[in-house]
Amino acid sequence: MRAIALDVGEKTVGIALSDELGITVSPRETLRRDGSELDRLVELVRTEEVGQVIVGLPVSLNGSLGPSAQAVLTFVEQLRPRLTIPVVTWDERLTTAEAEKMLISANVKRAKRRQVIDQVAATLILQSYLRTNPTTPRLPEE
Numbered sequence: 001m002r003a004i005a006l007d008v009g010e011k012t013v014g015i016a017l018s019d020e021l022g023i024t025v026s027p028r029e030t031l032r033r034d035g036s037e038l039d040r041l042v043e044l045v046r047t048e049e050v051g052q053v054i055v056g057l058p059v060s061l062n063g064s065l066g067p068s069a070q071a072v073l074t075f076v077e078q079l080r081p082r083l084t085i086p087v088v089t090w091d092e093r094l095t096t097a098e099a100e101k102m103l104i105s106a107n108v109k110r111a112k113r114r115q116v117i118d119q120v121a122a123t124l125i126l127q128s129y130l131r132t133n134p135t136t137p138r139l140p141e142e
Contacts, residue, residue, distance in 0.1 A: 001051035004028075004044065005126030007092065007118045008055060008072045013037050014118025016126045017048060025126045027119030042082050051085055056092030056125040095124040 003022060007014035015028040028044075031037040045053065055076050058068045065073070072089070080087045 002048055003052045003054055003126060003130065004041075004048070004050045005054040005090075005122040005129065006041070006056065007095070007121040007125060008075050009033070009118060010068075010071070012118050013041070014120070014122040015041075015044070016119060016122035017050070018126055018130060022130050025123050025130065027123050030118045038079060038082060041079065045083060045085065053079070053083065053085060053087040054090050054126055054129045055079075055087060056095060056121065057089040059091045059093055061093065090125055090129045092121070092125050092128075095121045095128075 001022065002020055003018045005016045005025075007016075011033050013031040013033060015031065016025050017028045018025050031040055041053075044050070055072060057072055058066075060066050060069070076087055076089060
Protein backbone atom coordinates (compact mmCIF):
# COMPACT_ATOMS: atom_id res chain seq x y z
CA MET A 1 0.00 0.00 0.00
CA ARG A 2 1.40 3.38 -0.98
CA ALA A 3 1.43 6.16 1.56
CA ILE A 4 1.73 9.86 0.90
CA ALA A 5 3.09 12.46 3.31
CA LEU A 6 2.33 16.15 3.38
CA ASP A 7 4.41 18.94 4.85
CA VAL A 8 1.77 21.66 5.06
CA GLY A 9 3.06 25.19 5.29
CA GLU A 10 1.50 28.60 5.09
CA LYS A 11 2.31 28.99 1.36
CA THR A 12 3.14 25.49 0.13
CA VAL A 13 2.49 21.78 0.62
CA GLY A 14 5.45 19.44 0.20
CA ILE A 15 4.60 15.92 -0.94
CA ALA A 16 6.46 12.63 -0.63
CA LEU A 17 5.28 9.21 -1.77
CA SER A 18 6.25 5.69 -0.72
CA ASP A 19 6.54 2.67 -2.96
CA GLU A 20 3.83 -0.02 -2.88
CA LEU A 21 5.65 -1.96 -0.14
CA GLY A 22 6.17 1.04 2.12
CA ILE A 23 9.92 0.57 2.03
CA THR A 24 11.26 3.50 0.01
CA VAL A 25 10.12 7.12 0.03
CA SER A 26 10.68 9.73 -2.66
CA PRO A 27 10.00 13.45 -2.79
CA ARG A 28 7.19 14.10 -5.27
CA GLU A 29 6.26 17.76 -5.70
CA THR A 30 5.48 21.03 -3.97
CA LEU A 31 2.05 22.61 -4.34
CA ARG A 32 1.28 26.29 -3.89
CA ARG A 33 -1.48 26.99 -1.35
CA ASP A 34 -3.65 28.77 -3.90
CA GLY A 35 -7.00 27.06 -3.35
CA SER A 36 -6.39 24.24 -5.84
CA GLU A 37 -4.14 22.14 -3.57
CA LEU A 38 -6.94 19.96 -2.17
CA ASP A 39 -8.14 19.05 -5.68
CA ARG A 40 -4.58 18.15 -6.71
CA LEU A 41 -4.09 16.03 -3.58
CA VAL A 42 -7.33 14.13 -4.21
CA GLU A 43 -6.23 13.51 -7.81
CA LEU A 44 -2.77 12.37 -6.71
CA VAL A 45 -4.20 9.96 -4.12
CA ARG A 46 -6.44 8.46 -6.80
CA THR A 47 -3.87 8.17 -9.60
CA GLU A 48 -1.10 6.81 -7.37
CA GLU A 49 -3.46 4.39 -5.57
CA VAL A 50 -2.53 5.74 -2.16
CA GLY A 51 -3.94 3.93 0.87
CA GLN A 52 -3.03 6.41 3.60
CA VAL A 53 -2.20 10.10 3.96
CA ILE A 54 0.26 11.20 6.64
CA VAL A 55 0.22 14.92 7.47
CA GLY A 56 3.11 16.39 9.42
CA LEU A 57 1.91 18.15 12.57
CA PRO A 58 4.32 20.85 13.79
CA VAL A 59 4.18 20.14 17.50
CA SER A 60 6.15 22.63 19.61
CA LEU A 61 9.24 21.37 21.42
CA ASN A 62 7.28 21.50 24.69
CA GLY A 63 4.56 19.29 23.16
CA SER A 64 1.94 22.00 22.72
CA LEU A 65 0.02 22.80 19.55
CA GLY A 66 0.68 26.37 18.47
CA PRO A 67 -0.84 28.40 15.64
CA SER A 68 1.02 26.46 12.92
CA ALA A 69 -0.28 23.15 14.26
CA GLN A 70 -3.80 24.54 14.47
CA ALA A 71 -3.55 25.64 10.82
CA VAL A 72 -2.45 22.12 9.83
CA LEU A 73 -5.36 20.60 11.75
CA THR A 74 -7.74 22.89 9.87
CA PHE A 75 -6.18 21.72 6.59
CA VAL A 76 -6.62 18.08 7.66
CA GLU A 77 -10.29 18.69 8.49
CA GLN A 78 -10.78 20.14 4.99
CA LEU A 79 -9.01 17.18 3.35
CA ARG A 80 -10.59 14.27 5.25
CA PRO A 81 -14.14 14.54 3.82
CA ARG A 82 -12.71 14.52 0.28
CA LEU A 83 -10.97 11.16 0.70
CA THR A 84 -12.09 7.63 1.54
CA ILE A 85 -8.73 6.62 3.03
CA PRO A 86 -7.26 7.39 6.46
CA VAL A 87 -5.69 10.82 6.94
CA VAL A 88 -3.50 10.85 10.05
CA THR A 89 -1.24 13.44 11.62
CA TRP A 90 2.34 12.70 12.61
CA ASP A 91 4.69 14.69 14.84
CA GLU A 92 7.08 16.46 12.49
CA ARG A 93 9.21 18.31 15.02
CA LEU A 94 12.36 19.71 13.43
CA THR A 95 11.93 17.99 10.04
CA THR A 96 12.24 21.25 8.11
CA ALA A 97 15.43 22.10 9.99
CA GLU A 98 16.77 18.61 9.32
CA ALA A 99 15.83 18.91 5.64
CA GLU A 100 17.64 22.26 5.44
CA LYS A 101 20.79 20.75 6.97
CA MET A 102 20.68 17.83 4.53
CA LEU A 103 20.32 20.12 1.52
CA ILE A 104 23.11 22.42 2.70
CA SER A 105 25.45 19.47 3.28
CA ALA A 106 24.63 18.30 -0.27
CA ASN A 107 25.70 21.75 -1.54
CA VAL A 108 22.24 22.56 -2.90
CA LYS A 109 22.06 26.25 -3.76
CA ARG A 110 19.70 28.44 -1.75
CA ALA A 111 17.22 29.00 -4.61
CA LYS A 112 16.96 25.27 -5.29
CA ARG A 113 16.63 24.54 -1.54
CA ARG A 114 13.56 26.80 -1.41
CA GLN A 115 12.01 24.79 -4.24
CA VAL A 116 12.52 21.34 -2.69
CA ILE A 117 12.73 21.79 1.09
CA ASP A 118 9.05 21.01 1.67
CA GLN A 119 9.34 17.82 -0.39
CA VAL A 120 12.41 16.74 1.58
CA ALA A 121 10.61 17.50 4.87
CA ALA A 122 7.64 15.41 3.67
CA THR A 123 10.07 12.60 2.85
CA LEU A 124 11.48 12.73 6.39
CA ILE A 125 7.96 12.72 7.85
CA LEU A 126 6.98 9.65 5.84
CA GLN A 127 10.21 7.80 6.59
CA SER A 128 9.69 8.43 10.30
CA TYR A 129 6.09 7.28 10.14
CA LEU A 130 6.88 4.11 8.19
CA ARG A 131 9.74 3.20 10.57
CA THR A 132 7.33 3.39 13.48
CA ASN A 133 4.26 1.98 11.69
CA PRO A 134 5.47 -0.56 9.12
CA THR A 135 2.79 -1.55 6.62
CA THR A 136 4.51 -4.70 5.42
CA PRO A 137 5.86 -7.70 7.33
CA ARG A 138 9.56 -7.35 8.10
CA LEU A 139 12.10 -10.12 8.44
CA PRO A 140 12.96 -10.89 12.05
CA GLU A 141 16.19 -9.35 13.24
CA GLU A 142 19.00 -11.83 13.76
